[in-house]
Amino acid sequence: MHAAFISVSRGKQKQAINIVECSDESDDPVNVEDPIISESRRRVSKRASSEKSIMHECMELFRDSFNKNGLETPSASKRSKSVSSPDKPEKDSVNEAMLELKKLKEKVPRRFYVKAAMALADKEIRKVFMFLDEDERIEWLQNLADS
Incomplete structure (x- = not known):
């Protein structure tokens, strides 16, 4: 039987197959409602x-x-400014520096406070002041008042 199968498979003969449901040619039950899905190369x-x-x-x-x-970038005058919290002043602004100076008002003499307020109008001085911690700010105020 095995030899007959091999000889048939090696032959170039084509045989018609009866695919009708319940035919004697097939041992497998056929369900025609489920489509067969395959992918091709x-x-x-x-x-x-x-x-x-x-x-x-x-x-x-x-x-x-x-x-x-690149074409639609508005000019600097037309650009909207970034929105920041109304409670938090702009970084290194006069308002921010004055709020920090106000925290020191009770710790330093009045003349130090007034002179520092005038000096903080300068942007570079304001940046230095904002960089310092509280003790360094007090020392800076004393040096500013002495000069």
Whole structure:
């Protein structure tokens, strides 16, 4: 029987198969309601080309958005300023420096306080003042009053 099977499989003869349900040719039950889903190699290559086209499209969108941003950047006068919390003053601003100086009002003589308030109008002095911790600020105020 095995030899007959091999000789038939090696032969180039094609035999018709009866696929009718309940035929004697098949041992397996057939359920025709469930479709058989298979993928072909062609479909994989389409997906690869689809991925390439998606990548290409994304790159074009990125390039276009970059070019549009360069053209549509408003001038400095038209740009909106960043919104900050009303409770927190802008970094290194006169208001922020004065709030920090006000914390020292009880710890330093009045003449130190007034002279420091005048000095904090200068942006560079204000930056230095904001960088210092409380003890260093008090020493800075004393040196400022002595000069």
